Every structure is written in structure tokens, then in C-alpha cells.
Amino acid sequence: MKFGFSEEQVLLQDNVNRYLHDNVPLDRVRAFADGGTDTDIWQGLADMGIAALLIPEDQGGIGLDALDAAIVAESLGYHVTPAPFLGSAVMAPTALCLSDGDHSELLEALATGSKRVGIAFGEAIGRRNGASVTVTDSTLTGTSLFAFDADADFYMVADVNKHLFLLDANAKGLQRRHLTTVDKTRRTVELCYDGVPAACISEDPRVFEATLDIGRVILAADTLGAAQNMLDQAVAYAKQREQFGRPIASFQAVKHMCAEMAASLEPCRSMVWYAAHALANLPPEARLTACHTKAHLAEVGKFVAKTSTEVHGGMGFTDLLGLHYWFKRCGSNRQWLGAPELVREEAAALQGLTS
Amino acid sequence: MKFGFSEEQVLLQDNVNRYLHDNVPLDRVRAFADGGTDTDIWQGLADMGIAALLIPEDQGGIGLDALDAAIVAESLGYHVTPAPFLGSAVMAPTALCLSDGDHSELLEALATGSKRVGIAFGEAIGRRNGASVTVTDSTLTGTSLFAFDADADFYMVADVNKHLFLLDANAKGLQRRHLTTVDKTRRTVELCYDGVPAACISEDPRVFEATLDIGRVILAADTLGAAQNMLDQAVAYAKQREQFGRPIASFQAVKHMCAEMAASLEPCRSMVWYAAHALANLPPEARLTACHTKAHLAEVGKFVAKTSTEVHGGMGFTDLLGLHYWFKRCGSNRQWLGAPELVREEAAALQGLTS
Amino acid sequence: MDLEFGPEYEDFRQEVKDFLRQHGAKSPIGTALRSNETISWQKLLIENGYTARTIPQEYGGYGAQPDLIQSRIIAEEFAHARINPGLGGQGISMLVPTLLELGTQAQKAQFIRPTIQGEMVWCQGYSEPGAGSDLASLTTSAVLDGDNWVVNGQKIWTSTAQLADWIFCLVRTEPDAPKHRGISFLLFDMKTPGIEIRPLVDMTLAANFNETFFTDVRVPKHQIVGARGEGWQVANAILAHERDSLGNPNITLARLNALIDLMKTETVNGEPLIDNAIYRDRLMKIQGRVMAMRFNELRVLSSQLNKDQDPSIARMIVKLQGTELRHDLEGLGIDIMGEVGLCYEDNPHTRTGGSWQTQYMFFLGLIIGGGTSQIQKNIIAERGLDMPREPKVIKPSPMTAQKGGQ
């Protein structure tokens, strides 16, 4: 029995952390936020095999599993890394490997990082005002909101029946409109479809669901990393910041704020690991655990984001330390792929607790 | 403009507080909890006019309004007083004065404290397992749970249509069964009806609603008093209790717990006053304010009850200081006449926000 | 209990309404500082007593006796008619009352009139990078050199510094005195050589604030308010006033109504969000809290009018409770919208002008600023509940410590 990482996983974590520490300091994140690209970061990660992590070996990938992806996601969140990991390395490969047809060409391109696939699942999770996707004779009409990533070569779109479609980003009739959000470490787009030809790659709702589940766990892992960073920053700041002639870390109020963050966050670590492990290894628990992990990390992430900012005092509110990049990352992870109230309702439904 | 008490109201508050301070110390409450009666307390209060507060002057009462009743209720809660105030002095007079027929005899008896009327409104607020009241040809069949007060001479029962019925406690076919609850400062009963003849005193739902509204505000006022007492006790205890060579009141954690209690509770005072004032004077706001006041005080009362107990440490958990009488009083006020989630749904419905 | 202001005030209210009907069209939208439009509107308001109402006429004000109800009626009617209520800002709200109380005759004559007329704009130099919650530890120094103070140091959170004509500034003039006794309150021109202003971007990505650097800034000796070394007392009177103004429940009520509208119009899978019982319950909880804070404010007002109850705790808690409540309210606005709640700036799907995110962050800033929630809780515990202060870590001298123990 071992609830934790293998030696290879520890190595993976160290490698990714070292790469991100060296190559994605806060200034690099700011450069992306100001309109720069993430291409170099993603290529660097792809060169380490990160883009190929979940792709089977016979498709040019490495064939690791969701726990490995969660390890990477935690590091990406810790460094608020701009990168198309969630779509191109996690959700798209998961869906492609489970779906009909031969996608080996695209999978190989994903594995090397030379192509990127964005995700537009809003229609099947919860359609908002202004969105609607209609499929007629394999062409799409309507609008998807908040497709991530803005620079993808393809998009995977779900309709209300949980069917999955693959589109070329340059397809005729497709318009991409950049959507600014608070979280400037990622870029999202609105996809407007005016009779866009689309390949239906799956009509099996379970493919959509498996893809959504892993996406949610990976988002939760990203929040785990981002929140851990905010806690670390708060503790470090409190130790060096002096007021009233002593480090503020010696005030009980500040200590308790940090202790409450640690107490909330620490079990989240185990939860993310378990949920990731369950996806491949404990099918009966997988969906429920994914829902709860997504929702619980959303709540803890919100709490830690606020509390860490408070510990930083006015400095937390400024752009000087850039703490808000983590704050907003936690905030957008909370909303993406299902806000917590909706996801908890799904958790209840999975257990037959809704009428 | 004056948001506060008149001189007469200050005098009323002082008188009631002095009476309760002198006559209802904790030992007196314990004696009731151990099976004693509250007859002497209630007679003492009635002699001061408290039983007659809301009864019009031409019916032998004093003709004051809900704010005066809230002032009394706050004091009763502060002293966790066993007394049939809510039923006999608030809800029953309110209903009788609004309802059909001549109830002057009963009102006069209520005004002197010589008769008591209990309340069984569960059927119209939210029927629970084991309860059900059916009315056929002016006779009642079924069961009301949690009628308060156990020693009443009459009961006022609401059915699902919000019609009100008045029963003699000694009526044929009526059985009273004592129901132990955590809150031993009051006694509740189950009423079992086996064809009990009942006088229908109102078929107008507005009479039921007005009676419920004032009942909820008075319960909120009782919580205000009980919670204020718990805060006062916590602060006093923290000042005299020493650990680590200093009063625990000098530890920031303890100070902040007390500050959070005060910060939550203080606006509740204004809320209770306003809600009580609104009942008679601001009809368009009255129902909504009553719902929110009931629900909000339920939440704040729960928070203060827990936090004050924590400030007291192990001593708060023992029976030695009797703090738990206040804890449980807040707890039962929360549940009576509608738990907060249900009352908030009513608040939403009143504003047309439910579909 | 009487929630009416009485017939004499209803007449006053009618006067205000008449004024607004007659002149409201001249009201400038926004407040472009020093524009002719702004200044002439401000002068009209002063003439009619709708701003600078209680400032003596000799300093350019209207000269009325203070009357809380009249002030409230003016505020209510201007807000209701959505008409510009005149200039605010730290010069008018903080410096002018200070000068009236503690300024010299010459200072009053020089500064009050142009300030209230909008011709002289002020910024505040209090906080420093190393002096936040512990403001009294500030280190910006002023050393007397002949007839001038020579100021060196750095201030932060100087809002509108880039627009201000003058600054009122706390500086350390007696470096050897205990920290609260060594501070003085200086006024000086922002065009004085040696002042550098850098915009301070905050988490909303706006530059609402600045950092301001002083290098050998020479300030004439007489430009001090109060005595040398007594600047802390001068500043403290104003700070309490600033805290009061945060967390206004009437603005919160307006936001609550905007949130209800949002929940009625926004949908998920075609269902209005107001029909989601979980969000609705969160909304109702917030509505209950907003009510409690509104009624609390009425009680504070009443206690000021009638002097019949002690409103100290009711006042102390407003900033703590009010800012947390607004933060929670704005957060619900974000939550219900899912991804749409993330929209910001020029996003075409941004709702209500992006205000949900902006206000969510801005109110987190206010939870921190003007005395953090932790400082507020200390104040409530110590001043409101009479709990002991944090014991001194190191006693000033062993003699005192021993005496204290006897």
C-alpha cells in the first residue's frame, strides 16, 4: 500500500518544477498577460514529454496516467503557467483515444506540441446567455463561449447531447473572438459557427464524461498548486514583514489565518491524488470523486486566495508582488467546467439523490 | 426621527430586567429544567402587565405593540426565562384580536395571566413525519408536534389551509404527550386529536400570517437576548480566566472571537427593533422583514452560541456555569416556527423570486 | 420608534427636490477636476447649501448649523435623482474639517475656500511601504533647516497624487521621541522640487493609487498643522471619520438590487438563475445581512441625533461587516454566472460593466485598507468590549515593569 508518488513521479515533479522555476518566473507570466505568447513555454514542456504524457506509446506518446497529469498540473498552477496543458495534453488526448476513428496523426502532433486542441464544452455543461450550438448534417451553427485555448489549431466542441465534434480552427464559417477575463494567465475565445463543417468523433456520452472528469480533476490540481503557492507566499511574507516592532507572523491573528489555510488545503492534496488515481483505477468512484474534488478545491481555493491576500495587507492588493495572478487563477479554475454548486448537484445526481 | 426606545420603553426594559434578575437567576431556571413549574414567574410578569402587553385596553390589556413585546422577549432570552410569553402574550392575543367572534373573556384571562394559550402551527409551516391535522365538521383528528406550552389551558391550532382553531386543553379526545427537547427552559407537547371539537376562529390566512410574523420576530428577539448574554459571559470569562500568565482576553485569537460575535450581533439589535416596528407600522415591509429577521438571528445565534462556548473552553462544555441553557435556547429558537432555510424560501416567495 | 423626519424636514426635502428639478440639468456627469463645468456646479451647490453646508461663510462655505437629517436628505435626494452631489475627495472630506478645528487663521483663510470650490485638489500622504497597520512607525523625515522643513522619504496609497495640487502629509520631525510623539502634520505644494510620483497598479489592473517619493523637498516652516510632534493626534481625528464612510449600506442595497436583476436575466440551460434554489438561498442570506446593516445605520444616525443611546459598537463594526458583506455579494454575482462571471474589461459578454469582478476585488482591497479586518477586530475587542490590549512585548524599562507588577 502506498498513497503517494512513485520514484518516477517524484522525478517528473522535480523536473517540471525546475523547468518552470527557471523558465516561467513571474515576469514571464506578466509578458504573457500583456499579450505575449506561450509558445516557447509549451514547446519547452513538450520537449520534456509533458504534451505526450497521456498519449499511448503506440501513438507516439508516453502513456502515463491522470495522476502524472495531476502532478504536472499542480506545478503549472504553482507557477501560474500560461500553457495549453488542460486542453491539448489532457482533455483532447483523452477524448481522442476513447473516440471513434483513427486520430493518430493528430495525436502525434499533439505529442510533440506542434498542434494544439482547444475545448468548447459549455453547451453540454451549462449553456449561458448568448451561447448555443446547433448541429445539422455535420455542420455547426451558433456560438460557444469561453473555449480555451485562444491559439489552438483545432477545437473539440460538445453539443447538448454530449456528442463531440472536431473542427479546424481555420475552417470556413468559424470566427474566433478573443474574450478578456480576469485571469490573464490563460486566454479564452468565443467561437462563432456559421455552418462550420465538423467531424463527429463520438456520440457516446461516456466519452464526453470521461473527458470532463479528467478535466475537472486537472483543474482541481491546478488550484491545489496555485493555492499552495499563495499559502507559501503568505507565510514567507508574514515572516519578513514587520509591524509594531515584530514580524506579523508572530501575531496570533496572522498565524491563525495561515493555519486555517494549511488546514483546509492539506487534505486537498490527498483528494486530488486520489481523484486522479480513481479515474483510471477505481471506475465506480471516479465520476463522484472528480465532481467533489472539483467543487471542494473551488471552495478551498477561494478561501485561500482571499486569506493569503489579506495576510499580505495592502501589498496583496497591489500588482507589485503579482499575487493577484494566483488569486485570479483560483478564481477562474472555480468557474471553468462547472461552478461548484452545479458540480455538487451532479455529485448528488450520480448517487441518485436528486429527484 | 428616532430609531430607538421611548422613555416608557426604557422603563419597561429596566423593570423586566430587574424583575428577571431578581427572580429568575440560573438556579430558578435549573429548577424549571428539573421539572418545576414556571407559574410563579409568569404570574410575577403578569402582575407587571407583561401578559397584557398586546391586548387592547378595551379588552383589559395595555395596548402596546410588537416593539414593546420584542423588548420583553429580549430580556426573557437574556435570562433564559421559562415563561409562556410567546404563545400566551404574543401569538394568541394577536390572533384573537384579529379573528372573528368575541374573545373578550379569554383575552381578559390572558391579560391577568390566569389562563394560558399554547400554539400548534406546525401543520401550516411545515408538516414533519408523524404529524398531520385533519378537520372535519369542526372536529380535529391527527397529531400536532411541538406545540408550546405544555401547561396551556387552550391551544390554538392551524391546519394546512391556515385556518385557526381554538381547543380547550381538557377537551374530550385530546391527549397531551410531553416531548423532551434539548432546550429545557421551555416545555413542548405533542397534541393527539381523536375527534376533538374545535372552534374555528379564523379562515383568513392573513390572521395566521400576522400571528406567525409576530411570533417569528419575538423568537428573534429572544435569540438576540440569549446571544447577547452569551457574548457578555464570554467577554467576562475571558477577562478573569488566566492561562499562560495572562488573562485569555489578551490573546488575539480570543479577542477576535469576541469581536466577531459583537460584529455579527450588534446589527441584529437594530434588525429586531425594525422588524417589530414594521409589523404594526410598515405593512408592506412587515412580512419580509419578519422572515429575514427570524432567519438571520437563527444564523447569528448559532454562531454566537458556538463561539461563546469555545471562548469558555472546557468550562463552557460543563454544566457548572449553565452556559448550555443559552446555547440550547438559541438552538431551539432557530428551529421553532420555521428553520432558516425554509424561512428564507418564504422571503424569496414574498418578493416573487420563486417560480 | 419614529422613522419619519417630521414635517419641517419634508419642507426641506421639497426644497431640495425643487432645486434638482430646476438645476439638475447643469450637473456635470463625472467629476473632471478643475473643469469650468465642475467648478461652476460646485459653486452653485455651495450657494444653495447643498455642499460645504456647514463651512463658515468667511471661508467660502454656506455657513449653516450642522444638521444630520438635512445632510441625509440632501444625500438621499441627489442619489435618488442621480445628480452629481458635488466634489468629495480627501481634501474636502478630511483636510478641511481638520483645518477648521486645528488650523491657524492664516491656514484657514488660505486653503479652505479654494479647496471646497474645487480649485485646489489634495492628496493624502500617510501610509508608507513599512508603515501600514502600524502607521505610527512611519519614517518619512522632515528636518528643520532654517525656515524650511526638508522632507525625505516615501509614501504609498497616495490616491490622486498625480492630479493633486497639494498634499497633507505625516512626517517624522522628532526622531528620538516615542513613535506617536515624533510625528508632525505638514501641508505642501506638489509642484515643489524633489517630488516624484509613480502610479501603483492594483489587482483590478487600474492605477487608482500612487507611490510618492520625496527627495530634499523644502517646505516652509509655517505649513504645519497643530504643534510640532502632535501630528499623530491631528491625523487620528480624521482617520476615525474615514473609517465611518466605508461600507455604506445604501450603496450595498443598490448592488443587491442589481444582483437580483442579474439573477432574473442570466440563465443556465435556459433556466433563470433566480430559479436555482441554492443561489437563491445565498441571495436571501445576503439580503438579510444587508437589511441588518441598513437598520444598524439608522440606529447610528438616530443615536447621533437624539444622544439617547451609546452607538459605539454599532459604529465600530460598520467597516468590518460592511466590506465583508459587499465582497460576498459581489462574489455571488460572479459565482452564479459560471465562466461568464470571469469576463473583464473589453469582453463583449461582460455584464453590468464588469463591475462584479472589479467590485469583488476592490472590496477585498477595502477589507484590507483603512485598517485591516484584523485591526478592526482589535478595535472592537479593545474599545468596544473593553478587552485588554496586546501586552507589550518588551517593557520600556525594568523599573516600570516591576512597578506595574506591584
Added chain:
Amino acid sequence: MDLEFGPEYEDFRQEVKDFLRQHGAKSPIGTALRSNETISWQKLLIENGYTARTIPQEYGGYGAQPDLIQSRIIAEEFAHARINPGLGGQGISMLVPTLLELGTQAQKAQFIRPTIQGEMVWCQGYSEPGAGSDLASLTTSAVLDGDNWVVNGQKIWTSTAQLADWIFCLVRTEPDAPKHRGISFLLFDMKTPGIEIRPLVDMTLAANFNETFFTDVRVPKHQIVGARGEGWQVANAILAHERDSLGNPNITLARLNALIDLMKTETVNGEPLIDNAIYRDRLMKIQGRVMAMRFNELRVLSSQLNKDQDPSIARMIVKLQGTELRHDLEGLGIDIMGEVGLCYEDNPHTRTGGSWQTQYMFFLGLIIGGGTSQIQKNIIAERGLDMPREPKVIKPSPMTAQKGGQ
């Protein structure tokens, strides 16, 4: 990641199952102390290694090597079969490990066997009315008089004192030493003259605890564990162990399932409470927290087995999070039932044996007991996050204070 215990452990699990099938019927319901039934069941368990498993045979135990997984499997299977897992109590869980580590040969020989066999019942004398969070300030004194310690003072929270044969007790033996250095750890017979026990009723109205008074209680000199003045160190090793055992997530899971059942069967206006979206969302939030705590516990177990990660924070937070979680869970059970949630004791409408109210209060007691939540947060901050301790209020000497400032 490997959540299986492996085939060798599956064999072990089968053995336990077989034992339970064969002998489970003899298991006493409840634990009437010292009854023949209890003692013979206890002996059977020890013989088979299902309790006192790692206690050496020479002291009456089974003598196995410690194996966390075997212990867990035993606990799981007994819980699953709902069969009495043998005696617990402070003598077995706290005193015996202490004696094994620090007791003299004679003490081990005298006390361990009767204790684990259930023939000798212990109570704990640590807390005092004046020494709660600050346990080391205890004042119960023991003064050496010839060959005896003479004990005077008062203890509180001595659970099962009225049933106990012996007490293990912290007493102050060196009144002039610094407070942590002056404490000793004594064992003595509860039948010694001078001991008075008064039941201590708690908020659940049960008398789960006692106050115990000592007046000139004479304790033979050799009945001390560890050296004189080192009782604090002796006690501390056990206290950490006690904290670990609170907030067990597997019991919480069982309560969560009971809550789900309750919400399915209880109704309001005929509608099952599980159909109320607001209560259901609260339930789901709690389920998420329970999951997180369960997985946290797996991680702690694994880190103990594999020694491959630092589980210190994961362990430290269990008591804080686990007790708050249980309190919230039980509170939801009350809330959903409205007035029915208030039922208590002999009320015929009481659900689930009145456990919702009892546990709600009992877990508030546990939030406080065994180190309050405030003390837990201090520990997490200081030991888990390496934040500085509260500064000393008064420095021991002015010399030291001045040195500290240099």
C-alpha cells in the same frame, strides 16, 4: 499509488474474518467494565492478537511486531462486522505505551497485564480548573514526606474516575523550578484515603467526566514514572497520541451515511428532505470534506508505512478539521428536521437515538477538549509552518532584552 495492501494482508484479513465468524457471537455488547463476559472476551482477543497485539508476551500481550496495516485490517473488520473490538480507555491507550517506554521493570510487571486484561481500570489526572490550555501551570502538589508523596489539589475532566481502580496523575513536585520542569508523573490507587470524586455534568446532561479532589493522599515514593521533575516530558509523548485519535474520518463517513438515510426518510410537507436543493447542497459540501479527510488519512497511513513523505501537517490538522467537520455534519442533521431536530432523551419522536443533538454538542466539546481549536492553530502555525511563537510578554531580565535588540 497503490491502494491495495497486497495478498499477504488479504490472507490476514481472511483470518480475522474467520475468527469473527467463529467467535463473534461471544462478543459482549457494550463494555461493562470488569464483567466476566468483558474480561473473557478481552482475553480471547489478546490470545488471537486482535488487541494488545504488540504488547510483549511477558506483560500479557500477544507480542507481535508493530504492523500498521494489520492493525488497520483488524479495526476495519471488527467495525464492519460490528463486533466489540475489545477494551479501550486511557489506561490501555495512554498509560500502557508510556510504561513500556519509560516504566521501571517492576512497574511494567505490576501494571500492564491487569490493565490490558481489563482487570485494572485507570483514569487520567491531567487538567485542573486553573490549568486547561496551559496544562503546565498545574498546581496539584506532591510533597515528599518520608517514603511517600503527599498529594493535594484538584483535577478535572477525569473521565471514568468513579469506575477507575488507579489514576495516572500529573503533580507539581518542584514548586521552585520553571513550570515545565517541576512536574512529576505519579500512579496511585483510587482507594487511597483522601480522594473525593464528584461527577461533572456536561452540556449533553450526561456525567461523562468528574472532578477529583485530593487531600493529603499518600502515594508510595516509587510510584513515579520517569524521573522526578520530568513528568511533563512523560505526559507529552502520550498527548500527541491522544490528539491523533480524534476526528477519525471513517466514523465520520458512517455518520454521513446515516445523515443521507435520514434525509431520505424525513419529510417536510410530505417531501423528503433530500429533495430540498439547499439541504442537499450542504450535504454534498460535507461529503466533499469527508472525502478529503478520508484520503488525507490514507496519506498519513502510507507515509508511516513507507517513510517517503513528510506527513506532519497532514497529521496536525486532523483534530482541528475532523472535529469541526463532525460538528457541522451533526448540525445539518438537526437543521433539516426543524423542530424534530430538537428532540432529546426520552422523546418518542427522537431520531437515530437522539444522536444528532448529542453528537453536535459532544463534538463541540471535542473542538474544545484535547487542545482547543485555538491551540491547534497555534501548533499548525508554529510547528507546521514554522511561524514564530508568541513573543514572551516580559523578558526574563533587562540584560537579555537589550542583547536581543543588538
